[in-house]
Amino acid sequence: MNAANATAISGHQQLANQLIEAIRQLAARGWTPATSSNFSGRIDAGHALITASGGDKGRLTPDDFLVVDMDGQVIGSQRRSSAETLLHTQLYRRFPEIGCVLHTHSHNQTVASRLYARSGALMLGGYELLKAFSGHATHEDSVELPVLPNTQDMPLLAARVEALMVSAEDDHLPVPGYLIEGHGLYAWGRDIDEAMRHLEAIEFLIGCELDLRRLGA
């Protein structure tokens, strides 16, 4: 571990280790291909711990994490954070209750993001697993998972996410996540466990919808 980064993340080893274990599970499922994807956990009101750009997500160590402020600037290290850091910090800035943001590039997420890009959303209804999302008490609910156009312009993408939040009831999306076309999924929760539950539920529901399409249902 380089000395500067060691100092920056010291005190956050436990959070780093919890994230490493969760990310290892996601990598083992093939949801982080070719060093893609990024993950973060909130440290406090003004800081988050986030994976550095690149690297095999199945073999992370605490040295692969950076401390960033809520503008996405790296603190205490010369290393670069992912260009997508802004999409994590905008969620922490806006929602004090969010404690973890997970971004993956699974096959299902990528295929669905292309298939439903034109309609701008994937409708999810009639699934018992909708109960995995807070505030949804029954399978009779029908909710939209938004699909945003992809761009390398992160401030523009962040502005599109902000517009989604503003248009949502109570500023909260009914599903704690969104797809980006041809790219992947962002999902979040109060802590790592809740964010994992949300991510797994969204991935499962997307897989069901894709199978129904394949079967012509």
Ligand SMILES: [Zn+2]
């Ligand atoms: Zn990505």
